[in-house]
Amino acid sequence: HGRDHMIRSVLEGVMFQMYSVALALTEAGVEPVEYRAGGGFARSELWRQIMTDMFETDMIIPESHQGSCLGAAWLAMKSLNWIDDLSSIQNILQTTVKHTPIAENVHTYRLLKPIYLRLARKLPDEFSAISDVQRELMEHNQ
Incomplete structure (x- = not known):
């Protein structure tokens, strides 16, 4: 395996964890309307596609990564009552990219x-x- 494989495995590991958080929210009764990816990681086309x-859903990437x-x-x-509600943020968060799941990758992730x-x-x-081992070692070294 090369460097690219290692990088992808790290990206996938983070996404597996994000997926498990989203699954926990769904199990708690929170149903997402849509997913949007933002922040620094959203600059990576590969990472966005993995997500x-x-x-297994379209991913919307806002224009701003902030x-x-x-x-x-x-x-x-x-x-501060400078705005009436939070909906006005939609006026500045324009969508720039929409990713669609790739069937072959979806199949692989469904198995994993x-x-x-x-x-x-x-x-x-x-x-x-x-944690038990760490406590024992700390006590032993004192």
């Missing part, structure tokens, strides 16, 4: 997601075991 394929900053600014303006989720759900016990 689109893993989430969505968090803009959101915070709009919340501040609302709290259950494995990832099973592994992720088993890790808390292992994290506790690591």
Whole structure:
């Protein structure tokens, strides 16, 4: 495997974790209307496509990659009563790119997601075991 494979594996690992967070929200009764990717990672076409394929839905990429900053600014303006509601942010967040899932990739992620989720759900016990070892080593070294 080369450098490109390693980079992709890291990007996929992050997306698997984001998928598991989205799944937890869905299981808690939060149904997304649409997904939008923003922030620095959204500058990577590959990363956006991985997210689109893993989430099995179209992904909308806003023009600005500073969505968090803009959101915070709009919340501040609302709290100061400078704006009536938060909907005005839609006037400045224009969509520039829409990604569509690639069927072959969706198929691959459908096979991998259950494995990832099973592994992720088993890790808390292992994290506790690591924590126990760390405590024992700290006590031993004192």
